[in-house]
Amino acid sequence: MSQKVRVRCFQLYYGTNHALKNIDLDLAENQVTALIGPSGCGKSTFLRSINRMNDMIKGVRTTGTIHIDGQNIYGEKVYLVELRKKVGMVFQQPHPFPLSIYDNVAYGPRLHGIRDKKRLDEIVERTLTEANLWDEVKDRLHRSALGMSGGQQQRLVLARVLAVQPEVILMDEPASALDPISTERLEELIMRLKDQYTIIIVTHNMQQAARVSDTAVFFLNGEIVESGPTDQIFTNPSDPRTEDYISGRFG
Numbered sequence: 001m002s003q004k005v006r007v008r009c010f011q012l013y014y015g016t017n018h019a020l021k022n023i024d025l026d027l028a029e030n031q032v033t034a035l036i037g038p039s040g041c042g043k044s045t046f047l048r049s050i051n052r053m054n055d056m057i058k059g060v061r062t063t064g065t066i067h068i069d070g071q072n073i074y075g076e077k078v079y080l081v082e083l084r085k086k087v088g089m090v091f092q093q094p095h096p097f098p099l100s101i102y103d104n105v106a107y108g109p110r111l112h113g114i115r116d117k118k119r120l121d122e123i124v125e126r127t128l129t130e131a132n133l134w135d136e137v138k139d140r141l142h143r144s145a146l147g148m149s150g151g152q153q154q155r156l157v158l159a160r161v162l163a164v165q166p167e168v169i170l171m172d173e174p175a176s177a178l179d180p181i182s183t184e185r186l187e188e189l190i191m192r193l194k195d196q197y198t199i200i201i202v203t204h205n206m207q208q209a210a211r212v213s214d215t216a217v218f219f220l221n222g223e224i225v226e227s228g229p230t231d232q233i234f235t236n237p238s239d240p241r242t243e244d245y246i247s248g249r250f251g
Ligand SMILES: Nc1ncnc2c1ncn2[C@@H]1O[C@H](COP(=O)(O)OP(=O)(O)OP(=O)(O)O)[C@@H](O)[C@H]1O
Pocket: 014, 017, 019, 037, 038, 039, 040, 041, 042, 043, 044, 045, 046, 057
């Protein structure tokens, strides 16, 4: 099993708030890794560090390294547009663009220079199929994406990410605004997508983490308390704080 993302001595400060402390972690390729821990422990901050989304926040300072496929994304000569193409992100609330379903998916490929209609048609069909949405929307591709249900919008946003052929997909509580059926469909999709992508997901839902992830990482106060195979973290954690959190004693 090869490592896709390698994090060493990574620290992040929001001004004087030391939000991530000495993070060392390896994330395996073609696996789902769940980041768990109580509110404010740094999960989203860490997730956003993997495609440098935190760069947009004023006062953020980092030290340490995050290598993806051997390249330090905090090093020199890193092009953020390329990085964010390789490392896509799905957020808690699906926010499709106020465009048609087709144009939402074609947006990224067009931005990266693909103009050929036939090629765009292929990408739209392939990624909507991959995102388990094609059958539901194939007859209304040119209608507004804003008319879709929340669950459909979240799968559309995922298709938009897949359309630029990422290798790593970051998901920040992607199911928290979804109903149980949409959540189940999204979880099935996540488990299927890991054959081709490396997926890192933040979730507050312990059952969800147990269902979808291969590896779990428990954060507390900006530090990693422990990480390991999800089964082991959930059934036999080595740190009592992990056990307390998982069994609902705090957080
Ligand atoms: N944009 C920001 N500007 C300043 N401080 C921030 C920002 N985002 C997060 N923080 C701070 O960083 C710390 C970690 O927050 P973060 O959102 O990463 O935690 P989290 O574990 O994802 O929490 P939650 O589960 O509630 O989303 C907190 O102290 C938070 O206040």
